[in-house]
Structures are given as C-alpha cells and as structure tokens.
Amino acid sequence: MKSIRNMWLKLQRRATYALSMSVSGASCRWVYGEIDRQRSLSFKSILASGGEDLAGLPSQDALIPSAPLEQAIQGALRRLPAGAVRPQFLVFSVPSKHAYLGEISVPKDERESLIRYQIQELMELAAGSSEREAAFDWQLKAELSDGHVSLAVAGIDQRQVDEVRQACQASGLQCLGITLDSVAAMNGYLQMVPAALKQVDIRFLLHGELSRNRVRLGVFSQGVLFNESWEHSEEGFSVVQAISALERLVSTWTRDGVPDETASVRLILGGELMYAKGCELTAKRSQVLSPRLMDIPPRKELQNRWHDDVVPFGALEAMPCE
Structure with missing residues (x-):
C-alpha cells in the first residue's frame, strides 16, 4: 500500500472528493464520494457507484495496463451525477495475485533504513529474474519474546504501480493510494460491524x-x-x-x-x-x-451491490492517515 503522507496537508484544507476503483477479472467497480478526514480516511458521503468493463486486458494473470485503466476512469467520470464535483484523487485496489505477502523478523529497535534493506532483499528474491523492484509497505504483526518483532510485508510489482499512476496522470487525478482487494474488502466489511x-x-x-x-x-x-x-x-x-x-x-x-x-x-x-x-x-x-x-449490514448507499462495492469502499478506508 502506497503512503499518502505527502498529501495529508492538502486534504485538511478543503472538502475533497475521491474515486475509488477495484479490478476483478475484466471489469471494475467504483465508488465516488466526499472524504471524511477524521482520524482515518473514510467516505463522509457516497454520491455514486457503478461498474466499467476493462477492454484490452492481455490475460487475467498479467499486469493491468494503463490504457484500459484510463478508459475505466474516464467511463466512471462520465457516469457521475450531474453537477458532481470532479474528484481530485483516485484510490485503486489490485488483485492479491499481483502482490507478494510475507513477513520478516527484526530487532525491536531496528532502524528503518535496515528494515527497508531487508525487505528489498526479500522482494528481489520473490521477483526472481524480474529487473523491476516492488513497491512495498510493512506493519507490526507480533512482538516476540526474544526482543524481536515480526513484520508483515506486502509488495506490489512496481510496474503495476507505474501503470496506475500513468492512468491517473492521464485522467488528471492524483493517486491517493494503492492497496490489495483482499485487504480492502475486509476493511470495508469491518467499517459496518455493529x-x-x-x-x-x-x-x-x-x-x-x-x-x-x-x-x-x-x-x-x-x-x-x-x-x-x-x-x-x-x-x-x-x-x-x-x-x-x-x-x-x-x-x-x-x-x-x-x-x-x-x-x-x-x-x-x-x-x-x-x-x-x-x-x-x-x-x-x-x-x-x-x-x-x-x-x-451493508452501507446503505451500496446495498444493491454491496459484495461488489465493498472493495472500492474499503480501499479508501484502508489508506493510512498520519
């Protein structure tokens, strides 16, 4: 998941709107609304949702190119309600099969630079012969009795990140973050837990x-x-x-x-x-x-397609807020 720390000040200054998209097979679902910036990012209001077909995908296992992503973004923008404020940001969730999930054990007081170095080595091993590095993030999984901590690591192929950013740039949107569909779905469901x-x-x-x-x-x-x-x-x-x-x-x-x-x-x-x-x-x-x-229970605005829209809904909820 890509950090959004550098955009946090911008979000605090004014009402902002986001388009959140998730891909499944040859189609995608999207949710559009105003961002609530209290404690963690969430949808203050959901103003529209829908789906788009992704044309020109090489195969289900291949990376998702920027061209069909851009077409899907443009399709979603055209379907926004009349008079809707154009979203400034886009959140994107990719299928978990395009990501690497793992863990490392490091001393509790390990420097961030050394943690990054170890994760980079792990990503290189996972990538095999690929020449492109992975965009990665980590978080605490458990504290161990020997003074070490276990860190959960998630890496997304940097090429996929580049394709998403290129589609955002071509559409005039800023990429607020990228996460995994499995994490986004669980996060979306959890927002609605009684x-x-x-x-x-x-x-x-x-x-x-x-x-x-x-x-x-x-x-x-x-x-x-x-x-x-x-x-x-x-x-x-x-x-x-x-x-x-x-x-x-x-x-x-x-x-x-x-x-x-x-x-x-x-x-x-x-x-x-x-x-x-x-x-x-x-x-x-x-x-x-x-x-x-x-x-x-489903989010009221998404109840008709809740089990589809929970992923783009939860993708925004998954973004860190610091």
Whole structure:
C-alpha cells in the first residue's frame, strides 16, 4: 500500500472528493464520494457507484495496463451525477495475485533504513529474474519474546504501480493510494460491524470469498493478512459446493493454524455467490461456519451491490492517515 503522507496537508484544507476503483477479472467497480478526514480516511458521503468493463486486458494473470485503466476512469467520470464535483484523487485496489505477502523478523529497535534493506532483499528474491523492484509497505504483526518483532510485508510489482499512476496522470487525478482487494474488502466489511460486535475479543477474522470459479479464505489478525487458501473449479461452484469448499478451508485452518477457539474466531462472507438464492441461509445452517459467522449490514448507499462495492469502499478506508 502506497503512503499518502505527502498529501495529508492538502486534504485538511478543503472538502475533497475521491474515486475509488477495484479490478476483478475484466471489469471494475467504483465508488465516488466526499472524504471524511477524521482520524482515518473514510467516505463522509457516497454520491455514486457503478461498474466499467476493462477492454484490452492481455490475460487475467498479467499486469493491468494503463490504457484500459484510463478508459475505466474516464467511463466512471462520465457516469457521475450531474453537477458532481470532479474528484481530485483516485484510490485503486489490485488483485492479491499481483502482490507478494510475507513477513520478516527484526530487532525491536531496528532502524528503518535496515528494515527497508531487508525487505528489498526479500522482494528481489520473490521477483526472481524480474529487473523491476516492488513497491512495498510493512506493519507490526507480533512482538516476540526474544526482543524481536515480526513484520508483515506486502509488495506490489512496481510496474503495476507505474501503470496506475500513468492512468491517473492521464485522467488528471492524483493517486491517493494503492492497496490489495483482499485487504480492502475486509476493511470495508469491518467499517459496518455493529457496535456490540466491536466489543468482542476477536483473535482471528476470516474472510470467505464465494465466487463461481474460486472459493478463497483469508485469515486476518490485528488487521494483518497473514494466510490465504483457495479451492478452484473450472466447471463452476454451485452454492452447496462453494459452502462445502469453504467448510473444508476453515476446518483445515482451524486444525492446523490455531486451537478451535470458536469465540475468538469470526467469519465474514462475501463474493458474487452471496447474491445467489439460498447462499446465506446455507451458510447459516453449516455447523462449521455458523458458530463463527458475523452478520454485517451493508452501507446503505451500496446495498444493491454491496459484495461488489465493498472493495472500492474499503480501499479508501484502508489508506493510512498520519
């Protein structure tokens, strides 16, 4: 995730508007609204949302070029309500498959320059023969008993960052930040957690993404994504098959990852299959999923496409505010 420290003073001076976009396959979703600058960035109001097709993508696994991104941005700008203030900033979330997630252990008082050096070495190993370095960020994952700390590291291919910035520049927008879709989705859901649930001592948050061809389980602890697992289907999952696949992923993780402390583990469901008839009810009847399931209401302005728009909504919420 790219830092936005150098833009913070600009945000404090006036009402500002942002366009937040996320890519999934050959399409993207976007959310537009006014930024609230209290404590952390968030949408003070959501004034529009929608979707755009991405034409000219080389393949789903390739980097996303600037040209289709620029076309999607221009399409979103044209769809803004009449009289809407043109957004100054753009927030962008990229698919997690375009990123590297890892961790390093360093002394608690390690200098930032040495931390950066170690992460750069880690990114070079992850990149293999690539000549371009990765844009990266890190945050505290855990304090260890030997005086060291474990840092969670996220790196995005610098070429992808360059493509996003080029599209922003061509559209006359400033790039406020880049994050991962998995982190953005979880962050978006968490903004809407009822107050009573926020008081619960949750050790692990699980995000189950139910899609036609993929079921994914992301495991978060203290806001850090530190484990992911998947099941794929070329033929496509039915609702029952997708729920069964998620049950297997959750069971495997609770068996291998932590003791089965149901009270300290909570599950949030998302993905396109959540719109399918009977999906939510099937999940609530699951003996594996139901005890951990959190019922989170959608943001009112996004309730029609909540499980799609939660990603661009959460991408802005994920931006640091310092």
